Amino acid sequence: xxxxxxxxxxxxxxxxxxxxxxxxxxxxxxxxxxxxxxxxxxxxxxxxxxxxxxxxxxxxxxxxxxxxxxxxxxxxxxxxxxxxxxxxxxxxxxxxxxxxxxxxxxxxxxxxxxxxxxxxxxxxxxxxxxxxxxxxxxxxxxxxxxxxxxxxxxxxxxxxxxxxxxxxxxxxxxxxxxxxxxxxxxxxxxxxxxxxxxxxxxxxxxxxxxxxxxxxxxxxxxxxxxxxxxxxxxxxxxxxxxxxxxxxxxxxxxxxxxxxxxxxxxxxxxxxxxxxxxxxxxxxxxxxxxxxxxx
Amino acid sequence: xxxxxxxxxxxxxxxxxxxxxxxxxxxxxxxxxxxxxxxxxxxxxxxxxxxxxxxxxxxxxxxxxxxxxxxxxxxxxxxxxxxxxxxxxxxxxxxxxxxxxxxxxxxxxxxxxxxxxxxxxxxxxxxxxxxxxxxxxxxxxxxxxxxxxxxxxxxxxxxxxxxxxxxxxxxxxxxxxxxxxxxxxxxxxxxxxxxxxxxxxxxxxxxxxxxxxxxxxxxxxxxxxxxxxxxxxxxxxxxxxxxxxxxxxxxxxxxxxxxxxxxxxxxxxxxxxxxxxxxxxxxxxxxxxxxxxxxxxxxxxxxxxxxxxxxxxxxxxxxxxxxxxxxxxxxxxxxxxxxxxxxxxxxxxxxxxxxxxxxxxxxxxxxxxxxxxxxxxxxxxxxxxxxxxxxxxxxxxxx
Numbered sequence: 001x002x003x004x005x006x007x008x009x010x011x012x013x014x015x016x017x018x019x020x021x022x023x024x025x026x027x028x029x030x031x032x033x034x035x036x037x038x039x040x041x042x043x044x045x046x047x048x049x050x051x052x053x054x055x056x057x058x059x060x061x062x063x064x065x066x067x068x069x070x071x072x073x074x075x076x077x078x079x080x081x082x083x084x085x086x087x088x089x090x091x092x093x094x095x096x097x098x099x100x101x102x103x104x105x106x107x108x109x110x111x112x113x114x115x116x117x118x119x120x121x122x123x124x125x126x127x128x129x130x131x132x133x134x135x136x137x138x139x140x141x142x143x144x145x146x147x148x149x150x151x152x153x154x155x156x157x158x159x160x161x162x163x164x165x166x167x168x169x170x171x172x173x174x175x176x177x178x179x180x181x182x183x184x185x186x187x188x189x190x191x192x193x194x195x196x197x198x199x200x201x202x203x204x205x206x207x208x209x210x211x212x213x214x215x216x217x218x219x220x221x222x223x224x225x226x227x228x229x230x231x232x233x234x235x236x237x238x239x240x241x242x243x244x245x246x247x248x249x250x251x252x253x254x255x256x257x258x259x260x261x262x263x264x265x266x267x268x269x270x271x272x273x274x275x276x277x278x279x280x281x282x283x284x285x286x287x288x289x290x291x292x293x294x295x
Numbered sequence: 296x297x298x299x300x301x302x303x304x305x306x307x308x309x310x311x312x313x314x315x316x317x318x319x320x321x322x323x324x325x326x327x328x329x330x331x332x333x334x335x336x337x338x339x340x341x342x343x344x345x346x347x348x349x350x351x352x353x354x355x356x357x358x359x360x361x362x363x364x365x366x367x368x369x370x371x372x373x374x375x376x377x378x379x380x381x382x383x384x385x386x387x388x389x390x391x392x393x394x395x396x397x398x399x400x401x402x403x404x405x406x407x408x409x410x411x412x413x414x415x416x417x418x419x420x421x422x423x424x425x426x427x428x429x430x431x432x433x434x435x436x437x438x439x440x441x442x443x444x445x446x447x448x449x450x451x452x453x454x455x456x457x458x459x460x461x462x463x464x465x466x467x468x469x470x471x472x473x474x475x476x477x478x479x480x481x482x483x484x485x486x487x488x489x490x491x492x493x494x495x496x497x498x499x500x501x502x503x504x505x506x507x508x509x510x511x512x513x514x515x516x517x518x519x520x521x522x523x524x525x526x527x528x529x530x531x532x533x534x535x536x537x538x539x540x541x542x543x544x545x546x547x548x549x550x551x552x553x554x555x556x557x558x559x560x561x562x563x564x565x566x567x568x569x570x571x572x573x574x575x576x577x578x579x580x581x582x583x584x585x586x587x588x589x590x591x592x593x594x595x596x597x598x599x600x601x602x603x604x605x606x607x608x609x610x611x612x613x614x615x616x617x618x619x620x621x622x623x624x625x626x627x628x629x630x631x632x633x634x635x636x637x638x639x640x641x642x643x644x645x646x647x648x649x650x651x652x653x654x655x656x657x658x659x660x661x662x663x664x665x666x667x668x669x670x671x672x673x674x675x676x677x678x679x680x681x682x683x684x685x686x687x688x689x690x691x692x693x694x
Contacts (some may be wrong), residue, residue: 269464
């Protein structure tokens with residue numbers, strides 16, 4: 001076996017794989033943010049809270065209703081997505097004509113309120129949520145022990161990202177969406193219900209956050225602050241990828257997961273900051289982000 | 296009219312007399328009411344302080360006690376600023392709780408400078424009674440040396456002689472790793488590696504993989520709160536125990552056990568100095584606490600209650616809130632309360648009492664929502680805490 005900078009290659013492969021798995025969460029979350037920003041021009045700071053709500057819906061449906069993980073994967077995005085639709089209709093809609101900052105302030109405030117309400121009710125220690133029976137155990141890959149559940153997270157995340165990209169870039173619905181962002185008045189003139197389209201897009205983006213929440217529930221602590229910790233990193237991912245770029249957010253999500261994984265091997269103390277260092281470097285060289293178009 | 300005037304004057308004179316006999320003290324609970332450590336101290340510690348004031352019947356003993364609270368956000372600079380403001384402007388006499396070791400060390404400095412009283416329940420670092428000890432600070436509940444001695448010692452005696460640490464990268468994690476390493480080496484074990492994890496972290500899988508690769512037979516978790524929950528949850532996912540390695544949760548609160556669920560946490564051993572289901576007294580008090588706070592108390596909450604009781608006793612005896620007199624009285628008087636039993640306070644500021652070695656119950660053995668652990672052993676204070684002879688505290692060396 002060979003070594004790289006004193007680290008055995010086997011250990012390195014393991015770390016890279018884990019980085020990819022963490023990248024899956026970054027990818028799904030930043031994808032949702034990118035879709036919302038790209039089509040609505042809203043910087044959705046509630047995303048972390050909505051991710052947390054996804055995990056909580058999974059926990060609640062198991063605890064109060066006896067509904068297991070697999071149905072929660074479907075149920076949580078619908079419930080939380082519907083909540084997102086309500087938010088868009090009642091509050092966010094009013095800010096489309098104003099500066100980005102207002103949307104940011106509104107969604108940030110909403111995130112604090114939602115997190116506060118959950119904290120009051122459930123405390124911060126977290127709630128137990130187990131790995132579904134079908135995915136317990138793991139595979140010995142020779143260089144590492146890969147839990148089945150983590151394997152499933154990568155697969156699920158890739159499917160979701162590809163599906164979203166496919167819908168937005170190649171279908172008629174996606175074409176309407178993209179056209180509606182470019183020139184809403186014109187698209188409306190063609191008889192397309194643009195406000196409805198935008199509402200549903202927001203609901204979809206929020207649903208993605210909730211899905212990531214359900215995926216995270218069995219492996220991370222389910223607590224009201226779980227999204228607040230993650231959302232800042234995810235925002236950095238979106239900025240590095242280029243605000244609003246769907247492909248950019250997915251690739252950067254996985255890529256930064258890898259970089260973070262490597263940092264955890266060579267200099268673990270810096271693993272919480274490495275993404276922000278990269279963000280600064282990218283912004284210096286390409287202010288619009290790696291995949292962004294300059295306005 | 297004249298008669299009425301005399302009446303008023305008489306009432307005023309009486310009121311003034313009563314006010315002179317009364318000592319007014321202000322107790323400040325300084326902790327994290329909404330962040331990662333809010334279930335460890337948080338509102339529960341405020342409730343505990345209020346319960347102590349009520350149970351002591353302070354008002355009938357000539358003490359007017361008021362409890363105030365603030366949020367230090369787990370940041371040393373914010374904690375120190377609040378402590379300064381409380382002491383200088385708001386008339387706070389005692390600061391209570393203060394989890395998060397880095398903040399506790401900052402408040403320790405400020406309290407000494409202002410010559411007030413700091414009764415710490417929430418923080419772990421043994422430096423509070425070690426190199427940075429202060430005549431104004433009493434470390435009430437637990438510390439890293441005791442956690443290392445009780446949990447670490449038990450693990451080494453069970454054959455866990457090679458260790459790998461996952462250490463939260465700040466004052467507390469470093470102190471816990473240092474003190475546990477000393478215990479391991481004293482008992483003939485060795486530490487073969489450690490990794491400093493950013494605080495707080497969500498994902499520990501990478502660090503767990505490094506710990507697995509080390510082939511150490513114990514993985515020591517020198518972290519707390521959400522970090523502990525996440526690392527245990529993920530260690531179970533990565534088959535750490537099936538691989539023949541043991542986990543040592545060096546600082547766990549019953550809230551963490553509840554968050555993990557008994558299925559994941561069963562069999563883990565950990566150390567506390569208070570467990571609600573320990574005896575009739577602790578059960579009775581904890582039931583009352585549960586009704587007011589909505590959850591069972593942990594050792595931090597219990598410590599706030601116990602320390603306030605002892606403080607009020609000293610104020611009553613001295614009929615004064617002068618920090619020097621009250622501290623001297625507190626240290627000279629043996630402690631005795633329903634939660635920690637009999638104990639004492641040492642010159643280095645260490646409050647001495649028994650420590651418990653607990654084991655998380657199997658799901659089938661648990662009889663209720665909060666029936667989480669059983670007591671494996673009771674370790675006397677002089678064996679659990681650092682002996683005075685080994686103390687690096689200058690207050691001890693001089694005397």
